[in-house]
Amino acid sequence: MRAIANGWWLSIILCLLAMASARAAQIDTVHSRLGFSLQTRWGQRLEGRFPQYEGEIVELGDGRHRVQLRLAAGAVEIEDSERYSRFARGPRFFDAGQFPTIEFISEPYEPSLLQNGGTLGGRVTIRGVTRREVFTIAPTTCERPARDCDVVAQGSVRRENYGITGFGLAIHNRVHFYLNVRVRDGQQA
Numbered sequence: 001m002r003a004i005a006n007g008w009w010l011s012i013i014l015c016l017l018a019m020a021s022a023r024a025a026q027i028d029t030v031h032s033r034l035g036f037s038l039q040t041r042w043g044q045r046l047e048g049r050f051p052q053y054e055g056e057i058v059e060l061g062d063g064r065h066r067v068q069l070r071l072a073a074g075a076v077e078i079e080d081s082e083r084y085s086r087f088a089r090g091p092r093f094f095d096a097g098q099f100p101t102i103e104f105i106s107e108p109y110e111p112s113l114l115q116n117g118g119t120l121g122g123r124v125t126i127r128g129v130t131r132r133e134v135f136t137i138a139p140t141t142c143e144r145p146a147r148d149c150d151v152v153a154q155g156s157v158r159r160e161n162y163g164i165t166g167f168g169l170a171i172h173n174r175v176h177f178y179l180n181v182r183v184r185d186g187q188q189a
Contacts, residue, residue: 025146025183027055027069032150033180034071039172046171047079048088050102057146057183064108067122069179071102092166099127113137114145120153126162133157135177150180 035049055069074096078084089096106122113120117139124133135155142149156176159165164175 023059024056025059027053027057028182028184029053031182033178034069035178037176037178039174040170041172046081046084048085049077049079051075051077060108062108063111065111066108067104067106067120067181069104071104072096072100073102074100087167090166093164095127102126114151115140124157126157127164129162131157131161135179146181146183150182152178152180154178 033049034053035047037048038046040046050071052072052075053069055067058066058068060066073094074089076085076088076094076096078088088094091097094102103125104122106120109120114137117137119134120137121132121134123130133155135153138152138154140149140151145151154177156174159171159173159175
């Protein structure tokens with residue numbers, strides 16, 4: 001019994017040490033840009049943005065990193081159109097009243113991914129539905145990505161996979177996301 005109790009305490013201590021060793025760099029909400037685009041059936045491209053969000057790049061205990069983003073669906077804006085902005089926030093699209101947050105949590109990745117570019121998988125949650133998606137990270141030309149230059153990522157999701165079925169006759173099924181991310185000054189990514 002004593003060995004089980006000691007093992008239990010050792011597990012708790014190891015978990016606490018792992019959590020203490022994880023560091024996070026907060027996403028710079030002033031210099032980062034997060035947005036999306038939609039294509040209408042008649043060729044018009046609608047550009048949207050997420051003006052309210054929060055996130056961090058967490059350094060895990062094994063040296064890999066993880067990105068966590070939470071976007072405010074109720075603040076979504078479609079460029080030059082308050083009407084389309086209301087539609088995007090409404091029940092037939094992001095349904096911000098019932099699902100106020102869109103979330104992305106990446107899989108752990110090596111920091112060199114930000115320098116060299118490549119693919120980054122993770123879990124996207126929209127309208128309460130969580131699915132694995134893959135984003136493409138562009139290679140950077142600076143020494144300290146996310147500090148000295150933007151980390152640029154893009155990817156697309158199928159609306160129907162998240163229950164976004166409104167405006168199906170007017171808008172193509174793909175939502176293209178793009179992110180230009182920086183961390184707050186003085187923090188490492």
